[in-house]
Amino acid sequence: MIRLLTLLLCLLAGPALAQAPGDAAYARLASDSYAEIEAGIVGLGASGDPRAGAVIGALADGRLLSRPADRALFIRDGSGLVEARTGAPASAEGLKPVRANNKVRRAIEAAMGGLNLTSPDPGKRREAADAMFKARDAGALPALDAALAKEADASVRRALTEARAAVILARPGAAEPERLAAIQTIAGRGDGDALGLLRALSADPSEAVRAAADRGVRTVETRLALIGAAQNVWYGISLGSVLLLAAIGLAITFGVMGIINMAHGEMVMLGAYTTFLVQGAIRAHAPALSEWSLAASIPAAFLVAGAVGVLIERSVIRHLYGRPLETLLATFGISLVLQQGVRSIFGPTNREVSAPAFMTGAFDLFGLSITWGRLWIVVFSFGVFLGLLFVLRRTSFGLKTRAVTQNRRMAAAMGIRTPLVDALTFGLGSGIAGIAGVALSQIDNVSPNLGQGYIIDSFLVVVFGGVGNLWGTLVAALTLGVANKLFEPYLGAVLAKIALLVFIILFIQKRPRGLFALKGRAVES
Template sequence: MRRALRWLMAVCVVVATSTAAYAADPRAIDLRPLVQALGSGGYSGTEKALTQLSEAGDPAAVPVIEALQAGDLYVRKADGSVVVARKAGDAFTLTDPLTRAALGDAPAAAVEKIRINNSLRRAISASLGALTLMSPDAGVRRSAADAVFKSRDASALETLSAAIAKEQDKGVRAAMEQARAAILLTGEAASKMTDAEIQSATDTLTARGDRDALVLLNMVAGSGASDITKKSAAAAVSTLEQKLAFWAALQNLWYGLSLGSVLLLAAIGLAVTFGVMGVINMAHGEMVMIGAYTTFLVQEFFRAHAPGLFDLSILVALPAAFIVSGGVGIVIERSVIRWLYGRPLETLLATWGLSLALQQAVRSIFGPTNREVGAPSWMSGAFELGGLTITYGRLWIVVFAFAVFAALLVALKRTWFGLSIRAVTQNRPMANAMGIRTARVDALTFGLGSGIAGLAGVALSQIDNVSPNLGQGYILDSFMVVVFGGVGNLWGTLVGALTLGTMNKFLEPYAGAVLGKILVLIFIILFIQRRPRGLFALKGRAVEA
């Protein structure tokens, strides 16, 4: 029963998408007597007519059967003809089931519903499946084949074989063959098959190579089928499991990379303020949050004034978030942090205070609830790559994270500003003596780190809730990444972010999300104790000073 239901639902989808294709089909011949027969002889009469209708193999019967399934098929008492009737007010609107010609209205008393029972329901779905397999539309045939694969309804076997013989499209034929193999292996037919047939059926399923095939093969291997079938299935299971494990690992790697790039985005600004300047900015998360709210405001503007350009809003939000967060960062540096240089623990406390105030400020202005930030069309959807499913949103974030990283690297290495930053951090008095305005460099460096946090906020607004607490969720992770990677080393931050991201995602299937995170935290705590200066620590006297 359950199986039949599943089958039914699958077919409904197929039918719903394909009705239009049948409407114009010119081959509507010879079906009328069969359709008429649906209305006589009670359940058994209907069932008999249904079988004949199905065996005729004409897709034009599909809307009729569909109407029967939906309970829209009636017998007009006046002439005993079968009609489609839909309720309109107190009366019914009648149409011809095959031609769809309007037949006028009729009072409720003038028609009688063709009733169906469970057995009929199953027959209906089977014949719908069989008929759709013959559809002229390749997409419909394919969906139908998949539906049969899922239901493994033995009654579809004959139609399926016929469909395979006729099928021209390679992909659709493969799907049909898989469906047939599924029916053969799980049904009673299996006991009558030769070894070679069994082998070819299992091979067909192995070739399908997804989790459904694995479930099926596992079922066969553990069923009461013949030994040779079981053996063949078991062999196929192990091949398939390896293949699936490989793709699963790859998928995990992708998730890890994706999480890692999010961590990288959140941490990279911190790598500048903490790693390069040595300033502990606990309000870093709030810079991210401000970036996300800037995205929200930019999108609101686009929604209100240029809805047609909405897809570009993110591109405008990027510089806007950089400027807003960077600006807030500069204000913070000039007003608070510059008085606290050389006192990292005090800086930590003061910036924590700032983070509380910033959160409350945003809460007061925008309210405590999540704000809706939309995704542009080019960031929505997903595509398949082998056994991987990759969403465009995540893909863009990975690309973006690496782009930001590369840009920062170039900025620090190749520009005059980067040179001044390095000069100031290495030897402040000397840099001062050489005419570098150290106070200005401090402010701009802090602004740069905060601005990058703002960029991270734009990206995070796409995957996380934009709320006043957005930043808090990332601050500790960001510190972990920077400290794990080795303070003052951007490459360390990159490796740290990707390692922690991947580790998290690989632990998740075994330990669950929360325990996985706990394990990662414990790992970092232990790791820092083994290597207090992180993964890519610089050795030597400079560190000890």
């Protein structure tokens, strides 16, 4: 209704102003009447005056002042004043601001939209086109056509065409072929807005339009369903990469060494707290480098968690080799001590770890919305995985690790210092867990309980993938992550999780040694 009124006013005011576009519009802006101000805005917007944008923008910000005596207009610019029409510096007394009410503000928006359509910045033009797509204001058609005629940028052109199609569909009197073409364009856009527009046509009097709209709806729905599924798969990969990060250290300590390391979650937590400390130190001593604090945290977290891991291995676990269930108890005890230790030092509340700029924000990929933070975590977890794979398969240390875990006595006979290898391997697994903590500090609360939330999932991932098999861990983490997110829309988050737990329990019955079971005599215990 209000839009119609504005439109009406615009149409009425248009011809009157055409005789002396600029002058009359400026005079009206200086008026006391809201209706006059509104008409002034519309006139100025249509005048093509190069100062129009600045003047209307100033009005929007409340920086446009008028002198009642001679209806002159000024813009407050920082501390000084400039003459509104010329932009020349000026000084004046007895000024009062040009007022605005809601109708005036709407007129400002509409005028700015129209002005932006001719802005030199393609981003601004696109935004204006999108705004017009949403507004579907029939009065904007000439402006759109004009803009379309001289638009060179392809993406802006598309936005303009879509806005034009939306306007045509919303306008009652358009010819049928034109409407059919518009439907094509809208269906090509293929998002939720397009769906709404096309659905609104289901009661159209023309049968051809109805049929075309119906086809369009189906196309868009299919596309949206695909995008929805793809989005869920992406969320699943993202969750899977978190599971992978959490589990990968455990794939070493539990999977390779056979230690049921219940303190694994606490290694992750130590990594997260290290990140917190490193960030704090960098902020205090070298604020210029704070963008890099996360990168600096990675080696720090590896060293801290790895050192704690070596300490644990040397002091406790080495006495318990060959008694896997007892390592479970001892490491659970260690996890309680670590949790309480961190709680005593840092307090029970969450600590703030900030995200660097490159990890904030999101971008759009074929209709999928992808946040940078999640993307980096996915990349990071695959990087850690490949790095670990490299260490185990291509380095002398990895060779010794495999030798010791496969046949300790034989390895010792070959001159490998097995205690050292044990300690370093456990340290490696713990260090990797610490690195995971750096990434998880970005998406989870850094609190003493951080590790608790991951320990069960981590074990399930390793067991599901098959103990002693890094690739199995990778596949298991991604499978569980994607399955979880695909179930979630149907079952809800909690039931999806329960369903997965039940699935794993049943799966273990079928394949008691996981997805990728090791074969051979080493398996039989």
